[in-house]
Amino acid sequence: xxxxxxxxxxxxxxxxxxxxxxxxxxxxxxxxxxxxxxxxxxxxxxxxxxxxxxxxxxxxxxxxxxxxxxxxxxxxxxxxxxxxxxxxxxxxxxxxxxxxxxxxxxxxxxxxxxxxxxxxxxxxxxxxxxxxxxxxxxxxxxxxxxxxxxxxxxxxxxxxxxxxxxxxxxxxxxxxxxxxxxxxxxxxxxxxxxxxxxxxxxxxxxxxxxxx
Numbered sequence: 001x002x003x004x005x006x007x008x009x010x011x012x013x014x015x016x017x018x019x020x021x022x023x024x025x026x027x028x029x030x031x032x033x034x035x036x037x038x039x040x041x042x043x044x045x046x047x048x049x050x051x052x053x054x055x056x057x058x059x060x061x062x063x064x065x066x067x068x069x070x071x072x073x074x075x076x077x078x079x080x081x082x083x084x085x086x087x088x089x090x091x092x093x094x095x096x097x098x099x100x101x102x103x104x105x106x107x108x109x110x111x112x113x114x115x116x117x118x119x120x121x122x123x124x125x126x127x128x129x130x131x132x133x134x135x136x137x138x139x140x141x142x143x144x145x146x147x148x149x150x151x152x153x154x155x156x157x158x159x160x161x162x163x164x165x166x167x168x169x170x171x172x173x174x175x176x177x178x179x180x181x182x183x184x185x186x187x188x189x190x191x192x193x194x195x196x197x198x199x200x201x202x203x204x205x206x207x208x209x210x211x212x
Contacts, residue, residue, distance in 0.1 A: 002042060003090040009128075011036045012063060012065070013033060013065040013067070014039075016040055016067070018041060018044060019045075021194055023137040024039055039133055040057070046074055046081045047074045047173065068189060068191050075173050087107075089101065089104075150199070
């Protein structure tokens with residue numbers, strides 16, 4: 001979806017990040033800043049992947065504004081970390097890897113299971129809702145009870161343990177955020193911490209991640 005949005009939509013502003021930024025609304029950005037906006041915020045996106053989204057989009061459009069959510073998980077691991085299954089060929093399509101687009105099992109599965117084939121022949125015009133894209137606000141409602149259950153869930157708490165937030169995370173931030181900003185002086189970058197429960201910060205403090 002994301003490489004398709006980058007290639008086919010009009011925009012001069014980007015909302016970047018991971019799932020913590022998925023409920024953002026491009027229409028709000030357009031009202032506030034007067035710039036056409038799209039949202040590129042897949043769940044679990046690594047810092048390198050987010051930088052790839054920006055660089056790919058910047059090659060096709062002049063990007064005036066970036067609103068980027070800072071998610072601690074994105075910077076865990078090596079600076080060049082990509083998630084398993086990241087479709088790199090869709091961002092760097094060349095004659096030598098073009099065939100992967102048609103023979104990718106994941107893509108074929110989505111085409112078969114997610115396509116409404118009746119819409120192909122009904123001659124109606126459909127619009128893409130950028131606000132609802134990748135958003136879970138309309139199907140998942142936050143609550144105090146859910147936040148407390150997560151805090152006391154041992155599996156959730158354990159996900160903060162380990163070496164995820166070591167010196168490499170700082171290197172990843174410099175490589176995938178600071179350098180990108182420095183290399184694009186004509187683009188205004190706004191970084192923000194996505195709003196979340198105070199319990200999330202307490203879990204980080206519990207495992208020493210804040211000190212790191």
